[in-house]
Amino acid sequence: MTNAHPGPATRGTARSIGRIALRRLAFAVPVLLVVSFALFVLAKASPFDPVERYFGVRIIGASPERVAQLRENWGVDEPVVAQYWAWLTHAVTGDLGDSLSLQQPVSAVIGDRLGWTVLLVSVGFALALVLGLLLGTLAAWRQGSWLDRSITGSCYALEAAPVFWLGLAVLYVFALQLRWLPGGGVTTGSEPPSVGGVALHMVLPVTVLAISQAPWFVLFVRQNLLESFTQDHVIGARSRGLPDHLVVSGHALRTSLLPFLTLLGARLPELITGALLVETVFSWPGIARATVEAALNVDFALLGALTVMATGVVLLGNLLADVLYALADPRVALDG
Amino acid sequence: MADLTWRPAPRSRLTAASPPRSPKWRLLPSAVVLGVVAVTVLVVPLFVELNEQYVDLAIANRPPSAAHLFGTDELGRDVLLRCVYALRVSLTVGVVAAVISAVAGTAVGALAGSIGGWFDRIVMRVVDAIASVPHLLLGIVIVAILRPSLSAVIISIALTHWLTAARIVRSEVLSLRTRPFIDAAIMGGATRLQVMTRHLLPNVAPQVLLATTLMVPHAVWHETALSFLGLGLPPHAASIGNMINDAQRSLLIGGWWMSLAPGLLLIVTTLAVSGVSGVWRDRLNPKRRTELTW
Secondary structure, X not given: OHHHOOOHHHHHHHHHHHHHHHHHHHHHHHHHHHHXXXXXXXXXXXXXXXXXXXXXXXXXXXXXXXXXXXXXXXXXXXXXXXXXXXXXXXXHOOXXXXXXXXXXXXXXXXXXXXXXXXXXXXXXXXXXXXXXXXXXXXXXXXXXXXXXXXXXXXHHHXXXXXXXXXXXXXXXXXXXXXXXXXXXXXXXXXXXXXXXXXXXXXXXXXXXXXXXXXXXXXHHHHHHHHHHOOOHHHHHHHXXXXXXXXXXXXXXXXXXXXXXXXXXXXXXXXXXXHHHHHHHHOOOOOHXXXXXXXHHOOOHHHHHHHHHHHHHHHHHHHHHHHHHHHHHOHHHHHHO | OOXXXXXXXXXXXXXXOOXXXXXXXXXXXXXXXXXXXXXXXXXHHHHOOOOOOOOOHHHOOOOOOOOOOOXXXXXXXXXXXXXXXXXXXXXXXXXXXXXXXXXXXXXXXXXXXXXXHHHHHHHHHHHHHHHOOOHHHHHHHHHHXXXXXXXXXXXXXXXXXXXXXXXXXXXXXXXXXXXXXXXXHHHOOOOHHHHHHHHXXXXXXXXXXXXXXXXXHHHHHHXXXXXXXXXXXXXXXXOHHHHXXXXXXXXXXXXXXXXXXXXXXXXXXXXXXXXXXXXXXHHHOXXXXXXXOO
């Protein structure tokens, strides 16, 4: 759509997109610092001592020198700010400390699992978008029909259903009763992961994630389309005798999709939450399991890193949504 | 040459949004369901001497029957009865957490809105920052620090949900501040505190109450998710999340009824709550879209 404004406007667009991105980044960096510092303070304020945790019951037999040595090495008795600074300087270089519960460096724990989560989330999100656009358009087009009613009705019901309950239902029907698809993990037995096998294992979790996220998109697209049907350019297109499908795809959808871009960014936290629960139901080898383990074992190094990372993803999503919006709507870009 | 014969315009189905149906259609069924749920949840445990923890291994894992409408679980406990108690626990958690977060949010929002300036800017930036952390993750962190328990769950929900109330109250206060009656009150010699308590807060009260009711399903959902992950209420307590968590094991041996009942009950209750509050919201600000959040 930027093609409509060639020349200087395009250059202006690029510049103002850069400005939007900079402004968002200027907000994101302090947020990440504040969030990580707050988590750090919370962890320090909690009554858990990582050294005692490390020794467990063996602390009774451990020599005081060894305990003191460890306290010294880990720096647990230094002021919070000094410890935070140490953590931060290491974190910037990619060293996020060690996970006590999984006995591995945090970066290794996350590195092993992140790919699986990203795979699940991205495919699920894409499917939810497609579903949202298709069903939302259909429902608006056939407003008031049985099709519209059943689409909107099931959207309301799905909005109210907990995603893990949905997951269990799907698991029971398709994996346990019908035995059409595998219901857990990414491989069957001990065979190495293959593209086809993983794709087959992905079907159920991805579908559940998508249909749990789709209702918002469906209702949003439907509502915006209905509003755009009364706008001048759509009425104009209709009065020129264009058939419905061209009016919808060429005129109505274009304008009503603009606010949709903002919704994409706004839905990211829910998407991450949904992915955590879906992963748990389907024993997906992503970060969900590690998150729950970390929480149960008060493993703040891991939990903190995961939380800060998720926050970073959300902020990045908002940035992308803003940039897309500016790209799609030259008015925004020109305003700066 | 162009075809100049007259043709009828194609039949179009693109019409403006039809006016919403009479609120009766949403209010009546929602209110009835909510009433039934409320009575069951509040009254049944008072008058019926049934123990939801009653274990009878002889009738374990029975599918739904006349004696046990939703079947029995792996320890022979009646699923329907446990559902009633679970909903009681979940709704209590939801309502308490929603009220706490509404109070906290109102306080923060009202202060930010009425003081304004750099204070407002800093507070709202902090709100934005907290809103960037996915709710469930933040909730998990808080539960991890406080250890899983009823109060930890309530605190974790309250701490993640006050942001909405704070934003609503702040924007309401900002728009109220410019109204003549506030100027009149200040001219009349009202102190800052009096303006706040006499004039600003009573006027945002309806919005806050509405936001609180809308927050209840959210809070219940949050509790359920935490319990499902094993980070919520203690495992023996009947809550919707715990029941679904327990029912996972039974699914493998074909016990579908143990997770079906609590899930359905939760969906129906949530729909009823949002149905009633949706009608209420349309009354309160008729111009807002009704469709998006029902």
